[in-house]
Structures are given as structure tokens and as C-alpha cells.
Amino acid sequence: xxxxxxxxxxxxxxxxxxxxxxxxxxxxxxxxxxxxxxxxxxxxxxxxxxxxxxxxxxxxxxxxxxxxxxxxxxxxxxxxxxxxxxxxxxxxxxxxxxxxxxxxxxxxxxxxxxxxxxxxxxxxxxxxxxxxxxxxxxxxxxxxxxxxxxxxxxxxxxxxxxxxxxxxxxxxxxxxxxxxxxxxxxxxxxxxxxx
Amino acid sequence: xxxxxxxxxxxxxxxxxxxxxxxxxxxxxxxxxxxxxxxxxxxxxxxxxxxxxxxxxxxxxxxxxxxxxxxxxxxxxxxxxxxxxxxxxxxxxxxxxxxxxxxxxxxxxxxxxxxxxxxxxxxxxxxxxxxxxxxxxxxxxxxxxxxxxxxxxxxxxxxxxxxxxxxxxxxxxxxxxxxxxxxxxxxxxxxxxxxxxxxxxxxxxxxxxxxxxxxxxxxxxxxxxxxxxxxxxxxxxxxxxxxxxxxxxxxxxxxxxxxxxxxxxxxxxxxxxxxxxxxxxxxxxxxxxxxxxxxxxxxxxxxxxxxxxxxxxxxxxxxxxxxxxxxxxxxxxxxxxxxxxxxxxxxxxxxxxxxxxxxxxxxxxxxxxxxxxxxxxxxxxxxxxxxxxxxxxxxxxxxxxxxxxxxxxxxxxxxxxxxxxxxxxxxxxxxxxxxxxxxxxxxxxxxxxxxxxxxxxxxxxxxxxxxxxxxxxxxxxxxxxxxxxxx
Numbered sequence: 001x002x003x004x005x006x007x008x009x010x011x012x013x014x015x016x017x018x019x020x021x022x023x024x025x026x027x028x029x030x031x032x033x034x035x036x037x038x039x040x041x042x043x044x045x046x047x048x049x050x051x052x053x054x055x056x057x058x059x060x061x062x063x064x065x066x067x068x069x070x071x072x073x074x075x076x077x078x079x080x081x082x083x084x085x086x087x088x089x090x091x092x093x094x095x096x097x098x099x100x101x102x103x104x105x106x107x108x109x110x111x112x113x114x115x116x117x118x119x120x121x122x123x124x125x126x127x128x129x130x131x132x133x134x135x136x137x138x139x140x141x142x143x144x145x146x147x148x149x150x151x152x153x154x155x156x157x158x159x160x161x162x163x164x165x166x167x168x169x170x171x172x173x174x175x176x177x178x179x180x181x182x183x184x185x186x187x188x189x190x191x192x193x194x195x
Numbered sequence: 196x197x198x199x200x201x202x203x204x205x206x207x208x209x210x211x212x213x214x215x216x217x218x219x220x221x222x223x224x225x226x227x228x229x230x231x232x233x234x235x236x237x238x239x240x241x242x243x244x245x246x247x248x249x250x251x252x253x254x255x256x257x258x259x260x261x262x263x264x265x266x267x268x269x270x271x272x273x274x275x276x277x278x279x280x281x282x283x284x285x286x287x288x289x290x291x292x293x294x295x296x297x298x299x300x301x302x303x304x305x306x307x308x309x310x311x312x313x314x315x316x317x318x319x320x321x322x323x324x325x326x327x328x329x330x331x332x333x334x335x336x337x338x339x340x341x342x343x344x345x346x347x348x349x350x351x352x353x354x355x356x357x358x359x360x361x362x363x364x365x366x367x368x369x370x371x372x373x374x375x376x377x378x379x380x381x382x383x384x385x386x387x388x389x390x391x392x393x394x395x396x397x398x399x400x401x402x403x404x405x406x407x408x409x410x411x412x413x414x415x416x417x418x419x420x421x422x423x424x425x426x427x428x429x430x431x432x433x434x435x436x437x438x439x440x441x442x443x444x445x446x447x448x449x450x451x452x453x454x455x456x457x458x459x460x461x462x463x464x465x466x467x468x469x470x471x472x473x474x475x476x477x478x479x480x481x482x483x484x485x486x487x488x489x490x491x492x493x494x495x496x497x498x499x500x501x502x503x504x505x506x507x508x509x510x511x512x513x514x515x516x517x518x519x520x521x522x523x524x525x526x527x528x529x530x531x532x533x534x535x536x537x538x539x540x541x542x543x544x545x546x547x548x549x550x551x552x553x554x555x556x557x558x559x560x561x562x563x564x565x566x567x568x569x570x571x572x573x574x575x576x577x578x579x580x581x582x583x584x585x586x587x588x589x590x591x592x593x594x595x596x597x598x599x600x601x602x603x604x605x606x607x608x609x610x611x612x613x614x615x616x617x618x619x620x621x622x623x624x625x626x627x628x629x630x631x632x633x634x635x636x637x638x639x640x641x642x643x644x645x646x647x648x649x650x651x652x653x654x655x656x657x658x659x660x661x662x663x664x665x666x667x668x669x670x671x672x673x674x675x676x677x678x679x680x681x682x
Contacts (some may be wrong), residue, residue, distance in 0.1 A: 004578075004581040006584060006585075007581075007582065007584065007585055010535065010585040010586070011535070012534070012535045012536050012585060012586040012673070013534055013535070013536075014534070014535055015534060015535070016534065016535050016537075016538035018535075019535045019582075020582075023582045055574065056578060056581065059574065059575050059578035060578060060582060062575070063542060063575070063578060063579055063582065064582075067538075091614055091615070091618065094611060094615065095615055095618065098615070099637075102637075131608045131611065131612075133608070133644065133648070134608075134611075134612060134641070134644050137640055137641075137643060137644035137647075138637075138640050138641075138644075140640075143640060145633065145636050146632075146636075148629060148632050148633075149632050149633045149636045150633070151629055151633070152626075152629045152630040152631070152632050152633020152634065152636075153633040153636075153637065155627075155629065155630050155633070156622070156626075156630055156633055156634065156637075159622070
């Protein structure tokens, strides 16, 4: 997960309202850092960062709702919806990654070892979507799935891919509808409006 | 001080625990203390027991006041200003007490009300602070006496709110903590009483960014901490943790041991556990990471008021006290325009509490939504921390941020698994038979992991000391008002 950007230009002695606007603008800019990955459905990690940035913007607008102009409210709803759409996409990505590791591990001991090692190594770099302890639990050689179960898992994986496409499509459509309305500048104007 | 018009004056305060005299060279804004002496008479003890001041306490008081009068005459021809507080206010025979003093010593004692007491305490406890080059604009004062506790908040030297609460160290000791050292059972009862009482006062709606504590208990606690915890002689601040450590000492040693080991008067050592408990409970209630201790208080306030207003000092103070409702209204306007640091303190407290509210539900493990709610609350808290990083001490910020992240991560692992299982359960109802077996296998595996993780999660959450955690979060904010320039 990308770290929140430090906020530049705050005056801790100024009224909260002044600083809240600076923070909200920083979080909005942070959201748009990830915009270039919107068109590529397989930038799983970048889309996850976009989701986190949306979440940070949403929380910032909520935290400072009392001091920011009330005209922000409809934009806050849109940001929350984008976050939820990306959340559904992320949940599916987690399941897909898990099933892939799980099925791959059944190919042999070396595959299992590789998947586990990769998952644990990747977790340290924070660029992997699955908790390695879950992976370890699923890849326990004492509880391998039967052939029937394995076929079912393959089928589930296909279904999940289909669901992922739908989630991605919903998100992308929403994102572009917002950009058509010049969402970024509208939010900026709302942040700067008179309270 | 040398260039100002000054006068030498003595002030005596007859409190529930002590009778205390200060003689000082006074100007309206500063004091040069020439003599400071106190004796524990514990008038409040007899008032709590019988509702009136016993004959023995009256005699002791007269004897002590006679001595103080002689002492004052040594410095000045003016008669000392004498004020009496909660125990005397409450005593049924207070007029008889005043008459006996006047008859024996020719001294006149003023019984002041709680509001005037709060104002005098504020003047006395803060005059040194306001002589600093950049005094903080927001200050609060606590005067913990034997029979009452005064709380005052001020903005730019103007009192914005004050209250007097009939709850003091001597009173708490006499009512709840008479065993020596106090028993665990008694401490728990007293603690419950204090928590409930303080919650009812709704103190949190008033700003307490910097709290200056004064009074015998606060000063004795500082002396104890300096010796027992090896603090420097110049240290005038006590952290929440240091107070907890002092309490631990007081709980495990008799008053005599405390008196001998740490050079505390025995009478003071007896009531110190109660004083420490009140300060602890108040800090927890207000979520304060530390307090400053001042040796000055009501007596110094009386001397300053006298230097400022002359013979009509008490009438002026009573008039000031009556104007308080307007000032309380002004406070709410101030709050609407709170500074960034003030809003940071408020938001961090709110969000920390919100997150911790879910802890017991997560531990019950009955509703998976509790994990979700606590995780979301942890993320909102992180968002507040991110927003206020510039107003925080970097080292403390890093520490608390890491702690909040750890909480979010461990909850995240639980939540992600819950979501996966819920999604799979949903698919199970619609899946063909072959897929159902696979889904069940997967749900079982995830469920096994989740059970193991729940134990880890519970151990982690149970290890969190809520009070200490809240204190750490609050303490990471810099004292914004004492820091200047842009961050």
C-alpha cells in the first residue's frame, strides 16, 4: 500500500478550516497519481493503491466535514462509491490469487514450496495481495483437495475471473463518467468555496 | 519587581487538609515569596465524620493562626488576608468557628465560594507562566485540595470556564481509602466512583490542552516522583505513566514507609494515595499525557488580587465570578474557531475512542461486523494521524502510527478472511454440485485459519492498555500554542 503523502504548507496555528482545505487538496492529488492505471485491468496493485487513495480522500472529507464547505457532500458520495467498486475488485483479486496459488501448489512439492516462499517474500515488500498465513493454511499438504474438489476450484476460478471483469467494468465506467464531468476540478472548486 | 510599586502582604488559606501561609512582596502581576509554611490540620476529617468542625480542630486552628499572625507581623504591619474553603463552607458550625478565631486572634476569615476559589487559584497558579516570553494561549488549572477540586480554563489570560467540585483528596481518603496502604478492593470502589463522577461532569467539552495542577497532593506527588523515579529537582511535569508508577508505590507501601523513604510528612503520606487516584482519574478522563505542577495557588492568587484591587479585592473577584456565564458563551465561540492543534486533539481522541469501543465486541467474536467496524475505525484514526502529522512530535507520531497500523493489519487479516468466507458462502447456494464440494473445502480451510487467527487477534487486543494507548495518542500532538512559525 502506498504511504500517505506528507502534507506541505500547513500552519498549525491557523484555523482548522484553512489546513483542512490543504489536506483535502493533497489527498485529491494523491488519488489522481494512480489515474494512468485505470485503463489497465491487470495492474492489480496500482488499482489497489487507487482504492486506498480514494479511501484517504473520503476519510479526509468526512473528518473535516464540519469545516469544509457543504457543497463537498455530493462529491464525497462519488468518492465513496469509487472506493467500494475498487473494493469489490480487490476482494475478487484476493480470491483469484489465492486459488491460483492453491491450484498451482497441487502440481507438486516444488510448486508448493515456491508459492509459499514467493508469498512470504512478497508480503515483506507489501506488493502482494494475500496474507501469507492464509496461503500457508491453504497449502497445507495434509489437507490437499480431492480431484473433484480441485475441478470445482478450477471452475470457481473461471467464475471469479468473470466477476472480476464485471467489477472492473463497473468501476471504469463510473470513473470515466466522473472525468467527463471534470470531477477533479469540481472537487477543487468545492474545497475552495466559501463555507 | 524592583521597579514596580510593591507591598509586603501575607495570605493564609484554611483548607480541608492544610492551613498554609505565604508572605510575599507583591505587585499586581508578580510576587517575590518571602516565607511559605503549612501545617496539616485536616479540618475536613471532622467535617466528613460529623458534619462540623470539632473543638479540637478549632483549637488547633486558633493556635496555628496565632503563630502565623506573629510570623506575618515580622514582615509587615498589615493583617494577613485569610480565606477558608470547602471544609469550612460545608461545616454546620462554620460561623461559630469564625467567631472563635476572631475572639482569640482578632483575625477575620473570609469564607469564599467555589467560584472565587477557582479564580484565585487560576491567578496564583499561572502568574509565573504568563511571565514567560511566549506563554500558551490556552491553559487549564486544577487545584486539588483536601475537600474540593477547582478546575479553570482560560484563553489569552481570560478565564473562560470554571467549576468547583466538592471532591478532594482528604474527602476521598476519609470516604473510601482508610486502610493503610489502601486495599485493592477499596481502590477499585474509589476508582469506580471517580470514573462515574468525572464522566458526569462532562469535562471534555472544555479544552484542557495544558493542565497546571496545584495543591498539596499534586506537589507531594511531584516530590515523590522526583525521589522515587529519579527525576531532576527542576522537573515540574509529571507524565501519566509516572503518576501510575507513583500510585503503584503508594498502593504497596504503608504511609509510614512512604513518609520515611521519601521524606513526606506522615499526614500527607496517608492521603496521598487518594490524591494520586484523583489526578490519575482526571488525566484519564481528559486524556492528558502529562500535567505541569505549580507550587503556587490560592494564596498567591489572593496576594495578586489584593495587589491589583486593594482592600476591595474580594468584592472585585465576586463580581468577576458573577460574569462567568457570558464567558462560558464566549468559549463556545472559541471552539467554533479552534486551531488546527486543538481540532487535532479533539479528533484524535474521538477516533481513538471510537476504535477502542469495538474492542469488546471483537473479543466476543459473535458478529463479524465488529471486526469490520473496528478496522474501519482504525483506518479513520490513521487518516486523522496522517492529517495531523505536521502538528505531532515525529518520534511519538512514528510510534503511535506503527501501533495503529499493527491494529489495522491484524484486524485486516481477520476481516479479509471473513469477507472471503462470506462471498464463498453466498456462491455455495447457487453453485453446481461439483463446485459445492470445492467451495466447502475452501471455506473449511479459511475457517481453520480464521479460528487460529482469532486467538492471535484476541491476545493482541487484550494486551492493549486502553488508558496508556489513549495517552500515547494524545501525547504525540505537540503543544501547538507554544510552538511558533509554520510547521
